[in-house]
Each structure stands twice: as structure tokens, then as C-alpha cells.
Amino acid sequence: MAEVVLGGVVESVTGHLVSLISQEIRLACGVRAELEKLQTTVSVIGGMLREADKRRVEAEDVKEWLKKLKELFYDADDLLDDFSTEVLRRRRVMVGGKRILNEVSIFFSFSNQLFYAIKMAHRVKEIRGRIDAIWNDRHACFHLEGNSNLMGSLEENQTRSETYSFEPEMYVVGRDKEKKEVMEFLLNPDFEESVSIVPIVGVGGQGKTTLARKVFNDDKVKEYFEMRLIWVCVSTSFSVKDILRKIVRECSPNKEGIANLDMNELRKKLGEWINGKKYLLVLDDVWNDNRSKWLELQGFLMSGAKGSKILVTTRSTRVAETMTRKFYKLSGLPSDESLSLLMQMAMKEEHEWKNQNLEKIAREIVKKCAGIPLAIKTIGRLLVFSGSTEEDWLNFKDNDLSLINQEEDDIMPTLKLSYDFLPSHLKPCFAYCSLFPQDYELEPRELVYLWMAHGFINKSLGSKKTLEEVGYDYFRELLSRSFFQDMQVDLYGDIMSCRMHDLMHDLARFVAGESCITIDSSHAKMFPEGARHVTTNDQNVLNGFERDRRMRSLFLMVEGSIDIAVLDVSCFRSLRALRICGGHIKVISRSIAKLKHLRSLDLSKNDGFRYLPNSISKLCNLESLNLTGCRDLKELPSGITKLVNLRQLRVRGCYNLRDMPRGIGKLTNLQMLDVFVVGEKLNRNAAELNELSKLTGLREKLTIQSLERVESSSISSEVNASFSMEKLADLQCLRLCWRYFRDVSASNGEEVLEKLRPHRYLKGLRIEGYGGARLPSWVSQLHRLVDIEIKQCQGCRQLPPVDQLPSLKRIFLVALRDLEHIELSKGGTMSQSNFFPSLEEIKLYRLPKFKGWD
Incomplete structure (x- = not known):
């Protein structure tokens, strides 16, 4: 099953090739020609490997052949990523200005370029030679002659066997409550539609078919539907004509000749049975999520009498939602x-x-x-x-x-069928989740950035969605297919976390094979050769294993603490994702710059290190940097502003962080910056507040800290005249923090807060430590506001009206020492029905002078 995680690599290789061949860069010594040849070869083999993933491979020599081919694909991806990294570095150096022109002239001397081109040409030819040699071996492995179909020698993955309404089951426990609830729906005549639909949704093996049988064979059901009961096993193939044929076969006493009926004849036969009659149709094991196909079938079934029902069993809420918005979610046995x-x-x-x-x-x-x-x-x-x-x-x-x-009919083969029917782009995403421990709380945002790091996420041409949005679509689809559960949702409706059940985790490990492995400390020196993504609890792996230089993911997850004097991971040159959380790292070696393929770096919750090395600026492919909870971190290196591919920078919980580096506004690809710390006025190396308005791609939540350092004169000056928080139009929640207001005049705070007016679609607003006497009027104009929290604003005496904001669900007012009144909207009264129309939670705490609504 190891080929599953290869799917993303195939796409990554092809993407690199297309990108590189189109680059305006001098490629000497036939490099361009070799790249074009390699692209053709990769395209052909990539299609074959994707097809092989859909089939069952039994022969050991074929497995070994596919394994060698996959190894080459990984090497090809590393080679091509070297090319793209070199192109990116050269472009970045060229725009660096006159200060480094001498260095550039040396680096880009003719001899230097020639040497690099010759070296890369040799590597490309070597990879192509290896691929050609293995590709030619396919005849021996697959016993092919001439141009015979290579895939013909591999069996299709088995699909589920047919189900029947009358199968005896020796061991059935419980489900009486569920049977009663489903029967109440089936026997209820009070529906607007003549024919109503109820899907039963649950994971494989949950007992959906068993429950449907118990209902189907109940005497009350038979009597209510006058014995017009039809059971059809749809399974993995959703052909409207075949389903109609099965229905007609079930209805007809004479089965002969039905196989030869055309659509018109099938429609007539079906009409004789259901037109004007009250019937029950069970469609068992439905996988189709194409609404058009369902509507086509539904069109043939709507002529029954009022009270007719269609009962569907499916593993996917996505399938159920193609039919109706209401469905019955089957849970596990007590x-x-x-x-x-x-x-x-x-x-x-x-x-x-x-x-x-x-x-x-x-x-x-x-x-x-x-x-x-x-x-x-x-x-x-x-x-x-x-x-x-x-x-x-x-x-x-x-x-x-x-x-x-x-x-064959046990739990793992049954669950494997759910995996087999995943779209190919979701398979590597699911398998990759096996790297996390069982019952681990998964964050969709972090999953998406890890998937991005390995090239698993691909945008369709012309799509206006960001890669993150496409990744969230992937996540939601896996969720709808029951691969994730226990999701936690915030006030804004966003999924904050979820879990993968033990059975699904076992399935993920099963399909990932040796590509994604978890090794404990007792076996840490026995990494399988095919391992590319590794989770371990042994920090000694950081000392390096020469044979593991090809690893692409390394997660060090230790219960308790990790003590690392100097973090040096330079031996793992192919890493795309590095995750070391919850430890005590004292120093991060500057050799981290050697990880030129790195896309995702997570060092969250590490106490000890105060600085990141400036050499991190050489990680030009880095997309995600997570430093959450690094409490001793004092500053970010100035070189971080060169990471033009950075899309996520998380520093929440870095309580000693003094400021943001000047030039952070250059990181225009940033989608997530959770905290921006305003620097001291006299610190020329600190970013000014106006750099924020250049980061127009920011979304989700942003906290601006140390606003007491902003002077009203500077925020209104010509330099900052173009500053506007309204440019950050995708932000959902904004938190504005002053370190209380001891050193800031009230008027200064009011002018600064007025200038910090966000876009009008903001959903969450939190203000802390503000020193003004009143909040600005723009607060009342945030008509999509869901959550507002005002705390520790000691001088604030009056709040603007928020009582008629239509979406406001939560209001927290805490430690407002001088607050006397909260304004009501013009003409508003406490008794009006539209007073806080959506409010669910209100907390008023430590308001000693509060007199009420005015």
C-alpha cells in the first residue's frame, strides 16, 4: 500500500517540470532537453502508478518493481525541487539591490553557471537512465508480450458482495431503539412529498444493512406498505438503468426477459408496480455523490402514493446530502x-x-x-x-x-473499501494522518499545511481559491466520508479540531504501509528502507542516520519533555516537514539552512531558545513556521522577511517577543499571522504598524499587541497615510491589546483605535487594555459581528450600541472599572423583540459603576 503517499509526489514531479521548463533561465548542456524527456517519462509512469493504486498486487516481483519505481520518483522529485529552489534563490538575490551586486557577479559568473548546469544535466540524465532501465523491466515482471496492457495483469480491487433483504444473521445485539426511530419515520404519513427519503449514515461495519433488514422484515412495515417492499443492493456501481432493472426484477413474478428490456420498457414495468401505490424501496450501500445521477433516478420513483418511502444506507454524509438535508446518523453500540x-x-x-x-x-x-x-x-x-x-x-x-x-468480510477489508473509493487526491492526505498518535486532536489548519508541504494539494486551473481553501475542502470531504469524527466548532462555524477513531487510524496505517511509520525508542535504529515519513519518540534520531537522508517528514513526539542542547537536523536533507513540539531546545543550529526542501517547520511549545538563526532566511521554500508557545523567544531574525513563500507564521504564546522585524510587509503570501507585536518607537529594526496593511491575504484571527507604543501623530502622519486595517478584508477576528494605559493618554488611545477600524464583515472583536473613555462608533457598524469582548479597559465609561447587531451571539464585558452605560440603538428599548436577536451568552463581570442600558 506504500504507493498511496506517492500520489502527491507524482503530481509534484510533473508540476516542477512544467514550472521549470517555462522558467526564463539559461539551461546549458542540454538540461532543457533532458527535462522535457523526463517530463514525458514521468507523465506516462505517473498515470500507470495511479492506476496501479486502484488494483490488487499479489506477485512479489511486481511489488518489488513498483517499489523501485517509487524510489526513483522520490529521487526525481528531490532533483527537480533542487532546480526550482535554485531558480527561486537566484531571483531573490537579483532583487536584493546594489548592496550585494559584487556577491552576485561572482555567484553568477559564467564558469559558475556552466558548472552548475553540467552537474544538473548529469543528474537528470542519470535519473532518466534509471527510470528507463526499470521501465524496460516491466515485461519480465508482468509477463507481457508486445504492447499488451500492463494493467491487465493486475486484478481490480474487490468490491463488496451483494446484500439481500433476507440474509440470516446469527449474532445481532441491540438496535431496538434505532429500529423504532426509523420505523416512526417510515410509518408517518404526514409528509408534503408523496415519496420521502431517509438515508441511514454510518461507517463501514456499523450495522446499517442489519438495521435496514430489521425494519424491512417487520410485520408492521409489511402491513403498512401492503407488501410493496423492494430491496436493491446498489453497491459501488451507480447505473440508473441497472438500478431500475434490479427494481423491476424484484417487483416482477416472472424474471425472464428483464435483462433485455430497454429504458422505455423498464419505465413502463416500474410504473405498473409503483404508480399510485404506497411502496417502500431500500437502496442498500449507495456510494454515488453525483446529484445529477441521483435526480435522474429519483425522477423514475416519484409517482408512488402519498406515504411512499425510500430508505438508503450509505457510509457518507456527502452521499446522503445529494438526496436530502435530513438523515439518520447511526452510532455505535453501547x-x-x-x-x-x-x-x-x-x-x-x-x-x-x-x-x-x-x-x-x-x-x-x-x-x-x-x-x-x-x-x-x-x-x-x-x-x-x-x-x-x-x-x-x-x-x-x-x-x-x-x-x-x-x-474478506472482516472489519479491515470492509473499511478498506471506503478508502478504495476515495478520489485519488484524498488518498495520500488520509494515509499521512497515520503519523499522528491514536486519539490525537487534529487541527485542520495544520493538516492542510502538512499536505501542502508534500504537494498533495493541487488547485484546478483558473480556480480563485487559495491552496489553503482547497485543502480545507479536502478535509471537509474526508470528514463527510466519516474518516474523521468528534469535530469541535468555534462561534464562527469553523472546525477547530477533530479526531480520527482508532479503527480509522489503523486503516490509515494499513494503507500507508512502510511509507508512513511510527517507531518507538526501542526500534529507532531500524527504519525500513521505504520509510519516507516517520514519527518517533526517540530524540536520539536527531543524531542522524545516513541511510535516512531521504526522509521527508520527521515528527518527534515525546510524552513529557525533550531536552536538546543544540537542534541540528542537517543530515535529513530531503525533509519537507519537521515537527518537534513540547520540549526544551536551547539553541537551533544555523545548519538548519541545509534543509532547502523544507516547507513546514513546527517548533511549538519549546522553552529554552531565545533566537532563531538568521540562516533560516535560506529556507526559501518554507511555507509554514509554527512557534506557538515558545515562551523564551525574544525576537525573530531579520532574514525571515526574505521567506517570500511563507504562508503561515504563528507566534501566539511567545510572551517575550519584543516586536516584528522591519520588512515583514514583504511577506505578501502570508495567509495566517496570529500575532503582530508593535515595536518600540526608537527601534529601527522593528516593523511599524503600517506594514500590516500590506498583508492583505491575512485571514482567520489576528492579535495586535503593545498598541500603547503607537503615537496618534505617527499613525496619522504622511508616512502612514495609506494605512488601513480595512484592507485586510478576509480577517474573521481582530484582537487589539494595549498593556493597559498607564503610559498612554486617553485621547491618544481613542485616535489610534479609530484608525484601527476593520472591514465591516468582521465576526469577532476583542479589545484589551484600551485607555479611551469610549469606543469608536464603527463598532456598531460591524453587522456580521458574532463575538465581542471588552476587558481591562479601565477608563472606558460608555459603549456604543450593539443591541441590534443581528448575528451577535456572545458579549463579554470584564473589568471595566469606569463603565457606566451601554448605549441603545436609536429608538431601541429593552423590551423590543430585536434587542440582541441572536444572543446566546452574556457575561458582565467586575463593572462596579455600571448603571445599565441607556
Whole structure:
């Protein structure tokens, strides 16, 4: 399964080639010609590898052949990334100005360029030669003759077998409550539509088909629908004609000749059965999320009598939403019912497992299964033959399900089908999540930047969406297909975090194979050769392993603390993502500049280091830098302003950070800057506030700190005349912070805050430490405001009206010592129905002079 993460690499290689061949750069010694040849080869092989991912590979020689081909693709990507990095560096140096012209003239001397071109030409030819040699070996591996189809020698991935309404099931526990709720819908005649639809949604193995059977075969249901019940297994192929044929076959007493009916004849036959009749149709195991196809089928089914129902089972909310906005979400079995099912499958009587002290272990096992009946049955079946000791059962509690041999209809093959039907661009994104520990709280934003770092996210031509927005679309689609769960949503409706259930985590590890691995400290020196993305809890890996220079991701995740005197990761030259969180790094080596492929660097929650080396400016591919919670960090290097590809810079929780480096406004690709610290007036190396208005791509949340350092004269001067926070039109939440107002006059604070007027679509506003007597009137004009928080504004006596802001859900007023009144909107009264029309939460705390609404 290791080829799954290769999908992004194939796209990355092709993208690099197209970009590089179009670059206006002198390519001597046939480099351009070699690149064009390599592009053709990559395009052909890339298509073949994507197709191979859809098929089952059994032969060992074929697996080995594909493995060699994948290794070459990784090498080709590194080579091409070297090219693009060199192009980017040259362009950046050329725009650097006269100060470095002498250095440039030396670097770009004819001999230097010639040497580089010759070296790169040799590397390209060597890669092409290796690819050609392996490509030619395909005849031996696949036993092909002439131009036979290479893919024909690989079997298609198996699809799910047909389901039937009458299949006997020996072990069915619970679902009485769910059956009652579904039947209430089916037997309810009070619907506007003649034919109503209810999808049952749940992950593979959750028991959707079992529940549908229990309902379908209930005597009350049969009586209500006058025995006009139809069961059709749709499964992975959604052909309207085939589904209609199955429906007609189920309805017709005489099955002969139905296979030869055309669409017109099928429509007539179907009409004889359902027109004006009250019927129940079950469409089991639907995968189609194309609304047009569903509407085509629905058009043939709408002529039933009032009260007719269509019951659908599907794994995906996305599929359900193509049919209707309301659906039934099936949850797991409760703990006691899960335990009962496990013991039935393991053929254990109650006195046996209680006497043998197995109950505690069994409850841990079913917790791992999340109440999914098929997972419980899989383990229960295996427990029959495993033995009856505590040690035997503990092995199943601690083992990864993906490592346990399973039959075709067990849980892992069933879940694998959900993966097989993912669009190809989502497969590497899902597999990559296996690098995080089980039950880890995943942040969509961080996932997206990691996916971007490896080239997994691709925009369609002409799309106006940012890469981040496309990545969030990927995330939401995986969520809709039940690969993620337990999502946490903020006030603005954005998903802040989610989790991947243990079963889905096991599936991710299964499909990722050796590409994405997790190794504990006892095996840290035994990295498999094919490992490209590694999570480990052993900080000794940072000492370097020569054979692992090709690693593309390194996550060091240690429970407790990581003590690193000097962080040096220069041996991992191919890294795209480096994540070392929650430790004590004292110094970061300047050799970090050698990681020229690096796109994502996460050093969050590390105490100890005060500075980043200025050599970080050489990481010209860096897109995401996360320094959240680095409490000892005092300043960012001036060279950070050269990172023109940087899209995310997070410094929240860096409490000792003194300012932002001058020139930060050059980072016009920034999409996320969570904190901007205003520098001291006399510090010429600190960025002024006006640089913020150049960062028009900023979105989500921004905090501006140390506003007491801003003088009203400077913010209104000619230098800052063009400053406007309204230019940051994609910001959702703005937090404005003064270090209280001891050293700032009230009038100064009022002028500064007036100038900080945000765009009118802002959703969140927080003001802390402000020294003025009143807030500006623009607060009342933020008609999409959802959340407002005013705290520690000791001199503020009056607030402008916010009582009729239509979207305001939360208002917090805390520690406003002098606040006397909150204005009402013109003509507003407390009794009006539109007074705070959407308010859900209000907190008024430490307001000693507050007299009320005025």
C-alpha cells in the first residue's frame, strides 16, 4: 500500500517540470532537453502508478518493481525541487539591490553557471537512465508480450458482495431503539412529498444493512406498505438503468426477459408496480455523490402514493446530502451491548469470562472497536481460537487491528473499501494522518499545511481559491466520508479540531504501509528502507542516520519533555516537514539552512531558545513556521522577511517577543499571522504598524499587541497615510491589546483605535487594555459581528450600541472599572423583540459603576 503517499509526489514531479521548463533561465548542456524527456517519462509512469493504486498486487516481483519505481520518483522529485529552489534563490538575490551586486557577479559568473548546469544535466540524465532501465523491466515482471496492457495483469480491487433483504444473521445485539426511530419515520404519513427519503449514515461495519433488514422484515412495515417492499443492493456501481432493472426484477413474478428490456420498457414495468401505490424501496450501500445521477433516478420513483418511502444506507454524509438535508446518523453500540456481542462471538458464557477476570480486558477491546459490530465480531471470531488466558486477550487489546490476519468480510477489508473509493487526491492526505498518535486532536489548519508541504494539494486551473481553501475542502470531504469524527466548532462555524477513531487510524496505517511509520525508542535504529515519513519518540534520531537522508517528514513526539542542547537536523536533507513540539531546545543550529526542501517547520511549545538563526532566511521554500508557545523567544531574525513563500507564521504564546522585524510587509503570501507585536518607537529594526496593511491575504484571527507604543501623530502622519486595517478584508477576528494605559493618554488611545477600524464583515472583536473613555462608533457598524469582548479597559465609561447587531451571539464585558452605560440603538428599548436577536451568552463581570442600558 506504500504507493498511496506517492500520489502527491507524482503530481509534484510533473508540476516542477512544467514550472521549470517555462522558467526564463539559461539551461546549458542540454538540461532543457533532458527535462522535457523526463517530463514525458514521468507523465506516462505517473498515470500507470495511479492506476496501479486502484488494483490488487499479489506477485512479489511486481511489488518489488513498483517499489523501485517509487524510489526513483522520490529521487526525481528531490532533483527537480533542487532546480526550482535554485531558480527561486537566484531571483531573490537579483532583487536584493546594489548592496550585494559584487556577491552576485561572482555567484553568477559564467564558469559558475556552466558548472552548475553540467552537474544538473548529469543528474537528470542519470535519473532518466534509471527510470528507463526499470521501465524496460516491466515485461519480465508482468509477463507481457508486445504492447499488451500492463494493467491487465493486475486484478481490480474487490468490491463488496451483494446484500439481500433476507440474509440470516446469527449474532445481532441491540438496535431496538434505532429500529423504532426509523420505523416512526417510515410509518408517518404526514409528509408534503408523496415519496420521502431517509438515508441511514454510518461507517463501514456499523450495522446499517442489519438495521435496514430489521425494519424491512417487520410485520408492521409489511402491513403498512401492503407488501410493496423492494430491496436493491446498489453497491459501488451507480447505473440508473441497472438500478431500475434490479427494481423491476424484484417487483416482477416472472424474471425472464428483464435483462433485455430497454429504458422505455423498464419505465413502463416500474410504473405498473409503483404508480399510485404506497411502496417502500431500500437502496442498500449507495456510494454515488453525483446529484445529477441521483435526480435522474429519483425522477423514475416519484409517482408512488402519498406515504411512499425510500430508505438508503450509505457510509457518507456527502452521499446522503445529494438526496436530502435530513438523515439518520447511526452510532455505535453501547458498552454493555458491545460486550455482550463480543462474548457471543468468542463463545464465552457469563460465568466463564467473569471467573477468568476477562471482563476488564474485554471492555477495553470493545472500547477500541467504538461499538462497531463488525469490528467486535472480527475480534470475537479470532478470540475463539486464541486461548482463554488474560495474556491471550491482552494481545488483542494492544494490537493494531491492521496487523491481524482477517477474512474478506472482516472489519479491515470492509473499511478498506471506503478508502478504495476515495478520489485519488484524498488518498495520500488520509494515509499521512497515520503519523499522528491514536486519539490525537487534529487541527485542520495544520493538516492542510502538512499536505501542502508534500504537494498533495493541487488547485484546478483558473480556480480563485487559495491552496489553503482547497485543502480545507479536502478535509471537509474526508470528514463527510466519516474518516474523521468528534469535530469541535468555534462561534464562527469553523472546525477547530477533530479526531480520527482508532479503527480509522489503523486503516490509515494499513494503507500507508512502510511509507508512513511510527517507531518507538526501542526500534529507532531500524527504519525500513521505504520509510519516507516517520514519527518517533526517540530524540536520539536527531543524531542522524545516513541511510535516512531521504526522509521527508520527521515528527518527534515525546510524552513529557525533550531536552536538546543544540537542534541540528542537517543530515535529513530531503525533509519537507519537521515537527518537534513540547520540549526544551536551547539553541537551533544555523545548519538548519541545509534543509532547502523544507516547507513546514513546527517548533511549538519549546522553552529554552531565545533566537532563531538568521540562516533560516535560506529556507526559501518554507511555507509554514509554527512557534506557538515558545515562551523564551525574544525576537525573530531579520532574514525571515526574505521567506517570500511563507504562508503561515504563528507566534501566539511567545510572551517575550519584543516586536516584528522591519520588512515583514514583504511577506505578501502570508495567509495566517496570529500575532503582530508593535515595536518600540526608537527601534529601527522593528516593523511599524503600517506594514500590516500590506498583508492583505491575512485571514482567520489576528492579535495586535503593545498598541500603547503607537503615537496618534505617527499613525496619522504622511508616512502612514495609506494605512488601513480595512484592507485586510478576509480577517474573521481582530484582537487589539494595549498593556493597559498607564503610559498612554486617553485621547491618544481613542485616535489610534479609530484608525484601527476593520472591514465591516468582521465576526469577532476583542479589545484589551484600551485607555479611551469610549469606543469608536464603527463598532456598531460591524453587522456580521458574532463575538465581542471588552476587558481591562479601565477608563472606558460608555459603549456604543450593539443591541441590534443581528448575528451577535456572545458579549463579554470584564473589568471595566469606569463603565457606566451601554448605549441603545436609536429608538431601541429593552423590551423590543430585536434587542440582541441572536444572543446566546452574556457575561458582565467586575463593572462596579455600571448603571445599565441607556
